[in-house]
Amino acid sequence: MGFSNSQIHNDALPNVEDVELLSISKQYLKIIVLNKVVMCLAFVSVLVLGKFFVTKAGFQEGFWYIFSIIVGFCLLNFGLAILAFKKRKYAIREHDVIYAKGLLINSITTVPISRIQHIEESRSWLSRQFNLATLNLYTAGESGSDLSIKGLPYQEAKQINDFISSRINGNG
Amino acid sequence: METADFSHPSRQSAKGIIIIFAFNAFKFFKKFFVLFIAFGLSLAKKKSFAHINKTVIVISLVAIVIGLLVFAILKYLHFRFHINQDDFHLSTGIFNKDNTIISKSKIQNVYIKQNFLQQLINVVSLNIETAGDNKSEIEIHALDKPTALLLKRELFDQQESNILSGNITGSSEQEQQKQVFFKVSPKRLLLEGVSQNHLKSFAIIASFVFGLYYEFKDYVKDLKIRERIEAIAEFDETTLLGIFLTNVIIVLFAVLFSLLFSVIKTFVTNFDLEVVENQKTIEINKGLLNKVSLSLTPSRIQNIVIKTNRIKQYFGLHTMSVNQAMVSAKQKKNFVIIALEKSQVDHLIDKILKHYTLDSDVDKPTQYYKRILALKILVTALLVNMVAFFIFGNGALWVNAFLLPLAILYVYFGYKKAYYHINDRFVTVGGGVIDTTTNILEIHKIQAVKLRQSIFQKRRQIASVIITTASKSVKIPYVKENDAKSIYNFLLFKVESEDKDWM
CATH class of the missing domain: 2.30.29 (PH-domain like)
Known part of the structure; x- marks a missing residue:
């Protein structure tokens, strides 16, 4: 094959930028919000319990400082999670699967379908309530190269699962 | 039987x-x-x-x-x-x-x-x-x-x-094709041991010593180390020299111990290291207490990493690690061949990766990489300062006099040694600060490609490409966004269009 170094910059190559990335289901935002709320409530309730049971003077004095720090952290975490939700995108191409995520640190991972070892579709109790599914793609590499696409509509996850499964088996 | x-x-x-x-x-x-x-x-x-x-x-x-x-x-x-x-x-x-x-x-x-x-x-x-x-x-x-x-x-x-x-019965034929390609001499082993990264050995020893220190805290307190160190802060001229000497002796001992530790470790794990070339495979034999003999098949190898450092380069010592898919960390050590000459490294690479070439015109990361390096060293320096401050108090801030030149050297060498090169079949990524490392992988063994960019990098249009094979990930750090995307597209195109097996 006549590929040389200069051809890296060849515009004729299929470009990730041209791919129209699809957003995951809006429903998944609810799950994220629920998870975050539960987490924050857990933190706050531990702290409030602490106020009643810990008798150390230092803790009682500093309680409102700790409280406000934790609430601030929760709000920040919450806000970032919601903003980052828009960045969770995926696309299935003929030869590969693309998944993008992250607000502060954005990453786009592509796994060629020929490198997928097996594919798994999992649904937690919560995601069943919203009719969602998570698609896990496992490669032979270390965990860094495994893809987990969360919050797909169940029907779509099933279709993708079927498509990729048939592709994997078709290629031997 | x-x-x-x-x-x-x-x-x-x-x-x-x-x-x-x-x-x-x-x-x-x-x-x-x-x-x-x-x-x-x-x-x-x-x-x-x-x-x-x-x-x-x-x-x-x-x-x-x-x-x-x-x-x-x-x-x-x-x-x-x-x-x-x-x-x-x-x-x-x-x-x-x-x-x-x-x-x-x-x-x-x-x-x-x-x-x-x-x-x-x-x-x-x-x-x-x-x-x-x-x-x-x-x-x-x-x-x-x-x-x-x-x-x-x-x-x-x-x-x-x-x-x-x-x-x-054909084993004799097989035997004839065998050829001992490389056998380490005790002298080279010794050199390899001496020129190792003693910081690592020192870290092991230091953690051991700190463990002991906590065991015998009270006894150590009797030695009044704290008072002596506080004396430095007061700059008492007469005691200064004495304290300086004790410090020098302590440092010398630490260096000596680290050296000894490195040498012994090298000898025990690599005793009688031997690389045998078979027709298709490469066999490594080594070890004193644990003798190991293993064969490497080129098609199963996912990554090659070559390491050397300034001193080692002078003695012509190169370390080559060969990574296979999903090998547990403990075993990884056994795939390391140490004390190779440059020509021997080249020969082995050629054996494992047919027709590997590295052009002289390699690409460099952007200047932004320097910032990242500086940031990294800054965080480390802050940590060192904090630890030093809590242990030794105000007087510990002189540590920065050593840290600053080290930090500058770190950034300088970190950037100088970083490069990458991609050609038709191979990706080569160089890096390291004290060590000089070269990562080589074949494009058709790639499992996934990732483009990474923080919001700060987005403004400057810089991104990193992380290439994952079945054994490890290699990062092409902080290149221009357009280049990163071209690399990304190219690698994917190669993997998907060639339809070669990764194993």
């Missing part, structure tokens, strides 16, 4: 009972070590403990030993393996029967090990490894060496080419 017929289920060498017994006894005593100590202590306090006296203890100990022995014999009797056309079969288990079948084509590696006990009774253990996780590993604990070699050849050669079926 010594007949080289593996087609019928056979057991390992009878000496295997000893090995299994020893392994189990060791495991058993390790598990109940704390219990034994507690038991012994309470016995020592009172002469008897719940009507237990000496005879009972002796009897129970003997019972444990006999139990372990019976267990070992049973385990030995139930451990059988054989090879049929394409598969390796193994059945184990006394109560829970396990039957493992591994297809020869899926075997990634077969290697022979010999620990100290095994050396004493002259047996070897044979490990069979697949690309799966640790559970799919098979270890046969005790085989005599000729049998092990034959078994290895059976498993390995036929996987290479199915033509050689039952080619056991």
